[in-house]
Amino acid sequence: MSVHLCYASFDGRFRTMIDSELYLPEKGWDEPDRRREAGVPESIVYRPKHQMGLELVGRARENGVHLGWVLADEWYGEKPSFIGGLERLGQRFVLEIPRNLMGWTREPADGDTPRGEVQNLVRWSRPMLYEPWTMFHIKDTNKGAMVWEVRAAAFWMKRDKQVVGPYWLVAARDRLDRDTIKYFLSNASAGVPLETILHVAFSRWPVERCLEDEKSELGLSHFECRKYTGVLRHLRITQLSHLFLARQTQRLAEKKSSRDDLPGARRGQRPDRRAAAERGRPEAAAGQGRTTPAGPTGQQPSVTNVSPQNATASIEGTGHPHRDATMLHSKPGRIAL
Numbered sequence: 001m002s003v004h005l006c007y008a009s010f011d012g013r014f015r016t017m018i019d020s021e022l023y024l025p026e027k028g029w030d031e032p033d034r035r036r037e038a039g040v041p042e043s044i045v046y047r048p049k050h051q052m053g054l055e056l057v058g059r060a061r062e063n064g065v066h067l068g069w070v071l072a073d074e075w076y077g078e079k080p081s082f083i084g085g086l087e088r089l090g091q092r093f094v095l096e097i098p099r100n101l102m103g104w105t106r107e108p109a110d111g112d113t114p115r116g117e118v119q120n121l122v123r124w125s126r127p128m129l130y131e132p133w134t135m136f137h138i139k140d141t142n143k144g145a146m147v148w149e150v151r152a153a154a155f156w157m158k159r160d161k162q163v164v165g166p167y168w169l170v171a172a173r174d175r176l177d178r179d180t181i182k183y184f185l186s187n188a189s190a191g192v193p194l195e196t197i198l199h200v201a202f203s204r205w206p207v208e209r210c211l212e213d214e215k216s217e218l219g220l221s222h223f224e225c226r227k228y229t230g231v232l233r234h235l236r237i238t239q240l241s242h243l244f245l246a247r248q249t250q251r252l253a254e255k256k257s258s259r260d261d262l263p264g265a266r267r268g269q270r271p272d273r274r275a276a277a278e279r280g281r282p283e284a285a286a287g288q289g290r291t292t293p294a295g296p297t298g299q300q301p302s303v304t305n306v307s308p309q310n311a312t313a314s315i316e317g318t319g320h321p322h323r324d325a326t327m328l329h330s331k332p333g334r335i336a337l
Contacts, residue, residue, distance in 0.1 A: 001022075001023040001025075002020050002021060002022050002023055002235065003020065003021050003023055003049050003052040003053055003056065004017055004019070004020045004056075004210075004211065005017070005018055005019040005020070005053070005056040005057065005060060006018065006206070006207045006210040006211075007060075007065065007067075008203060008206035008207065008210075010068065010199075012203065012205070012206050013250070013253065014246060014249075014250050015206040015207075015209060015210050015246060016210065016239070016242050016243045016246040017210045017211075017214060017238075017239050017242055017243075018060060018065065018239065018243070019056045019059060019060060019239070020056075020235045020236075020239065021052050021055070021056060022228060022231060022232060022235075023049060023052065024040070024044065024045070024046045024047075025046075026046055029045070029046040030045075030046070038226070038227060038228050039227035039228045039229055039230075040228045041228070041229075044228070048079075049075070049076075050075075050076050050079040050081065050082040051081070051082075051085075053072065053076055053082065054082060054085040054086070054089075057070060057086070057089065057091065058089060061089065061091075067091060068092065069092050069093060069094060069200045070086055070091050070092070070093040070094075070095075071093070071094055071095070071200055071201070071203060071204065071207070072093070072095050072096070073096050073204075074095075074096040074097055074098045074183075076095060077095030077096050077097040077098070077101075077184075077185055078097060078098050078101060080157075080159045080160075082095075083095065083159075083185070084159060084164075086187075087187065092186075092187060092188060093185075093186065093187060094184055094185075094186045094188070094197055094200040094201045095184065095185050095186070096182060096183065096184055096201070097118060097183050097184065097185045098118075098183070099117065099118055099119035099181070099183055100117045100118070100119065101117065101118045101157070101183070101185075102115040102116065102117060102118075102157070102158070103115055103116070103118065103121070103155050103156055103157040103158070103165075103169070104116070104121075104155070104156045104157075104163075105121050105125040105126075105127045105128060105153050105154065105155055105156075105169065106125075106126075106127065106156075107154075107156055107163070107165070107166065108156060108163055110163065111158050111161050111162060111163050115158065118169065118171075118183050119181070119183070121155075121169070122151060122169070122171040122181075122183070125153070127153040127154065128151055128153050128171070131151045131152065131153055132151075133149040133150065133151055133173070134149065134150050134151070134194075134304065135147055135148070135149050135150075135175060135303045135304070136148055136149075136150055136172075136194075136195070136198055136303065136304045136305075136306050137303045137304065137305045137306060138198065138202050138306050139202070139306070146202075147175045147176075147303060148172040148173060148174055148175060148182075148198075148202075149172070149173050149175055149178075150170060150171065150172045150173075150194065150198065151170070151171045152168055152169065152170045152171070152194055152197075153168075153169055154166040154167070154168065154169070155167045155168065155169035155185065167185050167186060167187055168184075168185070168186040168187075168188055168197060169183070169184075169185060170183070170184040170185075170186065170194070170197055170198070170201065171183055171184075172184070172198070172201070182201075184197070184201045186200075186201075195304060195306050198306050199306050202306075210242070213242065214238050214239075214242055218238050218241050218242055218245075219238065220234075220235075220238045
């Protein structure tokens with residue numbers, strides 16, 4: 001088992017795995033005979049995966065790699081020490097969190113104030129209850145447009161008996177299956193639009209693709225190493241190969257027409273992602289913007305397009321959002337990842 005750190009550009013066109021560490025099991029890692037047989041150095045001890053993830057992020061930053069955002073699944077997002085570690089590094093993040101994570105959508109008087117589970121806060125808390133579900137076209141897939149309904153509000157949580165925050169609590173439910181709900185926690189500043197947070201939150205595909213590419217194309221899972229050092233070397237060689245191929249792919253892509261990335265007869269035509277989002281919703285209103293309830297004429301709410309162009313913002317520092325949740329939908333600017 002191993003812990004990986006992958007890098008993806010904001011538009012998702014460049015991706016590579018930049019670092020990995022081997023994970024020792026929590027039980028039996030300190031057995032001398034097993035360590036000697038596997039060739040595990042004495043300096044290597046058991047660390048939880050979320051601690052190893054922090055080490056990978058810190059090491060990347062020390063080596064000059066700029067990480068605009070850190071994205072991780074709920075196994076990391078539920079760990080207070082992981083969140084606190086990213087904040088100490090001054091790192092922006094969007095983390096998926098479990099539905100039973102405890103916190104407040106109003107700033108509490110102290111840490112003893114009764115808290116609620118995220119799933120209940122999204123459904124019943126006053127800040128969320130008065131926040132309408134807004135539809136966002138996340139991206140196009142081979143199965144059609146991915147559209148999710150989203151709510152967001154300020155969020156506080158308890159860490160080491162202290163109240164920390166505010167963060168952004170973002171709830172997204174699948175428009176085609178409203179029982180499927182994802183919850184995200186972000187320390188994005190107040191000037192960051194919701195489109196940017198969602199673009200980052202739903203950017204796990206490049207990460208998963210890195211693992212799939214290395215396993216299927218570069219032999220990551222095809223090895224017969226029996227020693228700790230040998231496995232680690234195999235990981236490093238695979239990552240180096242992946243980085244080389246990613247750079248070559250980027251270089252060759254830059255030679256294509258600057259108008260689009262479509263091959264063949266469609267080259268030079270700009271794909272209309274808005275049209276793709278509207279397909280299947282013939283009565284939907286045209287145009288972008290915040291969702292509004294259907295009026296007396298039966299007009300349906302619009303869908304905001306979450307794309308790398310729309311999901312941009314001018315950001316200074318890594319501060320937390322202001323308590324006024326209306327700042328979430330501010331005008332877009334630029335952001336680098």
